[in-house]
Amino acid sequence: MTDATDADAADRPAATPPDLPIAVDAMGGDRAPAEIVAGAERAAAELGLPVALVGDPDRIGATSLEVFPASEVIGMDDDPGQGVRRKKDSSLVRAAEAVRDGRASAMVSAGNTGATWGAALLRMGRIKGVARPAIATPLPRPGCDTPLVLLDAGANADAQAEWLLQFAQMGTVFARQRFGVDRPRVALLSIGEEPGKGDALRKEAHPLLADPGWADRVGAEFAGNVEGRDLLQPGVDVVVTDGFTGNVALKSLEGAMRTLIGAVLGAFDTDDDTRAAGEVLMPALLPLYGQLDPDATGGAMLLGVDGVCIISHGSSSATAIVNACRVAAESVASDLVGAVTRAVRPES
Amino acid sequence: MTDATDADAADRPAATPPDLPIAVDAMGGDRAPAEIVAGAERAAAELGLPVALVGDPDRIGATSLEVFPASEVIGMDDDPGQGVRRKKDSSLVRAAEAVRDGRASAMVSAGNTGATWGAALLRMGRIKGVARPAIATPLPRPGCDTPLVLLDAGANADAQAEWLLQFAQMGTVFARQRFGVDRPRVALLSIGEEPGKGDALRKEAHPLLADPGWADRVGAEFAGNVEGRDLLQPGVDVVVTDGFTGNVALKSLEGAMRTLIGAVLGAFDTDDDTRAAGEVLMPALLPLYGQLDPDATGGAMLLGVDGVCIISHGSSSATAIVNACRVAAESVASDLVGAVTRAVRPES
Numbered sequence: 001m002t003d004a005t006d007a008d009a010a011d012r013p014a015a016t017p018p019d020l021p022i023a024v025d026a027m028g029g030d031r032a033p034a035e036i037v038a039g040a041e042r043a044a045a046e047l048g049l050p051v052a053l054v055g056d057p058d059r060i061g062a063t064s065l066e067v068f069p070a071s072e073v074i075g076m077d078d079d080p081g082q083g084v085r086r087k088k089d090s091s092l093v094r095a096a097e098a099v100r101d102g103r104a105s106a107m108v109s110a111g112n113t114g115a116t117w118g119a120a121l122l123r124m125g126r127i128k129g130v131a132r133p134a135i136a137t138p139l140p141r142p143g144c145d146t147p148l149v150l151l152d153a154g155a156n157a158d159a160q161a162e163w164l165l166q167f168a169q170m171g172t173v174f175a176r177q178r179f180g181v182d183r184p185r186v187a188l189l190s191i192g193e194e195p196g197k198g199d200a201l202r203k204e205a206h207p208l209l210a211d212p213g214w215a216d217r218v219g220a221e222f223a224g225n226v227e228g229r230d231l232l233q234p235g236v237d238v239v240v241t242d243g244f245t246g247n248v249a250l251k252s253l254e255g256a257m258r259t260l261i262g263a264v265l266g267a268f269d270t271d272d273d274t275r276a277a278g279e280v281l282m283p284a285l286l287p288l289y290g291q292l293d294p295d296a297t298g299g300a301m302l303l304g305v306d307g308v309c310i311i312s313h314g315s316s317s318a319t320a321i322v323n324a325c326r327v328a329a330e331s332v333a334s335d336l337v338g339a340v341t342r343a344v345r346p347e348s
Numbered sequence: 349m350t351d352a353t354d355a356d357a358a359d360r361p362a363a364t365p366p367d368l369p370i371a372v373d374a375m376g377g378d379r380a381p382a383e384i385v386a387g388a389e390r391a392a393a394e395l396g397l398p399v400a401l402v403g404d405p406d407r408i409g410a411t412s413l414e415v416f417p418a419s420e421v422i423g424m425d426d427d428p429g430q431g432v433r434r435k436k437d438s439s440l441v442r443a444a445e446a447v448r449d450g451r452a453s454a455m456v457s458a459g460n461t462g463a464t465w466g467a468a469l470l471r472m473g474r475i476k477g478v479a480r481p482a483i484a485t486p487l488p489r490p491g492c493d494t495p496l497v498l499l500d501a502g503a504n505a506d507a508q509a510e511w512l513l514q515f516a517q518m519g520t521v522f523a524r525q526r527f528g529v530d531r532p533r534v535a536l537l538s539i540g541e542e543p544g545k546g547d548a549l550r551k552e553a554h555p556l557l558a559d560p561g562w563a564d565r566v567g568a569e570f571a572g573n574v575e576g577r578d579l580l581q582p583g584v585d586v587v588v589t590d591g592f593t594g595n596v597a598l599k600s601l602e603g604a605m606r607t608l609i610g611a612v613l614g615a616f617d618t619d620d621d622t623r624a625a626g627e628v629l630m631p632a633l634l635p636l637y638g639q640l641d642p643d644a645t646g647g648a649m650l651l652g653v654d655g656v657c658i659i660s661h662g663s664s665s666a667t668a669i670v671n672a673c674r675v676a677a678e679s680v681a682s683d684l685v686g687a688v689t690r691a692v693r694p695e696s
Contacts, residue, residue: 189596191505191596196427228601229602248575248593248596250576251576251577256608257604260604267629274628274629280621281615281616
């Protein structure tokens with residue numbers, strides 16, 4: 001994956017460390033708090049970023065970082081809406097409040113995705129003009145310099161056509177700022193390439209997306225429909241869909257990758273000959289594994305809320321948190337929120 | 349994959365060759381007519397099945413098989429609805445008419461999927477009580493004896509909750525008859541395992557599926573929600589969804605598999621050492637490739653029309669057509685249509 005600070009430096013402000021700390025939800029994720037705390041400390045030490053932890057000081061333990069105390073945790077299995085409403089002293093809610101109140105520059109969480117969305121939406125609020133914030137997930141593609149940006153990856157299960165147009169506008173800004181794609185090619189996920197293919201939502205969204213007005217204004221190009229099999233291929237940079245379909249597609253891709261990698265590794269382990277052959281092949285396969293490693297991408301971005309909010313995957317390691325903090329700092333420095341605000345103005 | 353005739357022979361009639369020929373659309377598919385004709389001839393010779401070709405006799409050329417003439421072809425890029433309505437002498441429409449008129453026992457096509465659905469629906473008609481026929485696609489799973497049955501894989505882009513219940517009933521019959529799963533576990537594709545997760549359609553469908561009445565009657569078990577990442581895992585036998593989501597999920601899985609296999613084979617081809625290691629590993633990897641080969645599954649089944657209709661994938665080889673004819677003959681012999689008819693009775 002291209003490092004966003006190198007790819008297109010001329011277009012964007014340099015990623016200088018933000019003055020305010022990045023608020024890292026210490027309690028969120030399968031490996032919290034230990035891996036999360038370790039990642040936050042590494043981000044501060046290795047990247048020179050100001051980082052604060054949000055959570056229960058007793059469970060966080062000794063740390064060199066500032067701690068924003070929060071006594072409650074919204075678990076991975078908690079209902080997101082109830083969790084955010086009832087656990088007002090949870091690490092997620094407190095992290096979002098820190099951004100809202102100007103005590104943090106951004107938030108990072110590997111916790112409950114729906115609750116992260118809810119906490120950010122309720123505490124930070126939406127950017128003016130945004131109908132619904134969406135989760136933009138970068139999908140690494142073997143052999144491609146830049147990942148595909150898929151949105152919405154799960155926040156809005158039921159979507160409207162106009163929202164998909166806003167997702168296209170926000171995704172364009174994200175692909176440009178984060179991955180240096182100068183003029184992103186944006187496509188609609190459907191079940192056939194012809195404009196009329198798809199369900200009622202797609203048939204309504206296609207003409208909105210095909211209108212060149214928005215694309216010219218934000219510097220994008222509408223590339224028509226793509227299908228599920230195109231998601232890991234080069235050709236387009238941003239794919240928009242409703243949160244239900246986006247989440248199913250994302251998890252289908254992840255599941256297929258995991259299943260197939262497991263089956264290939266199983267074949268390597270057949271006997272001594274295949275084990276030896278597998279060792280010869282490992283150096284050639286490692287770049288592929290590295291490219292597909294979700295810890296390397298820095299996580300998904302919640303676009304459309306009035307603040308930078310990174311959603312890391314639930315199994316995030318310390319390395320994933322380091323990368324998430326790096327992306328958060330870059331997004332603050334490049335004024336991602338300002339760029340999204342300008343991109344979602346209604347078409348005249 | 350388990351051979352359907354061996355797995356559960358006691359439950360079902362033996363697969364005796366049907367008296368009427370299987371009508372094979374000679375003009376449908378990327379490799380038509382040559383590969384399709386070759387496959388049909390092999391099915392007749394190797395399996396002892398009566399097979400007829402449907403299409404343009406001049407383009408089919410010399411053949412030992414009976415030919416049902418049809419002067420038109422509905423192309424892969426033709427609009428399905430227009431194609432079926434306007435090309436009344438197309439091979440697809442004539443194949444469906446042959447089944448309707450009692451001149452063929454079943455139809456097989458590797459052509460335009462939407463047009464196959466349309467031709468079967470309009471010419472064969474629906475089974476009484478079926479709201480919408482659905483495409484049931486078997487998904488091979490590495491390490492599993494039986495594939496997952498996913499439906500609807502693309503026929504009904506906009507679906508209603510009651511249809512998903514019928515898909516569950518039809519999918520149960522299909523998993524039992526074709527793959528010998530005695531009491532199929534049926535799940536709803538969603539974006540979270542809890543019953544309340546998903547979009548409006550899923551929230552409406554879940555309680556219908558969770559009602560034990562239908563499952564007891566057809567001999568199934570409702571297993572709740574599954575996510576995209578579960579589709580290649582063991583655990584459930586049938587997954588129901590709308591045709592839009594089903595098609596996106598199916599193509600996402602196929603795309604991920606193809607991309608990853610390509611990347612792994614690319615790593616094998618790095619230098620002489622990796623090429624040699626790759627050759628050592630090939631025998632261990634071949635069973636995996638064989639299991640994932642779509643030509644081996646015999647194609648998807650259109651469930652809910654009043655006749656057996658196999659939808660083979662567009663790139664079908666002669667081997668894929670042989671397997672499709674075998675599955676067609678088995679489905680006729682086991683009275684799949686009768687079993688579906690009994691399964692879709694409205695719940696009392």
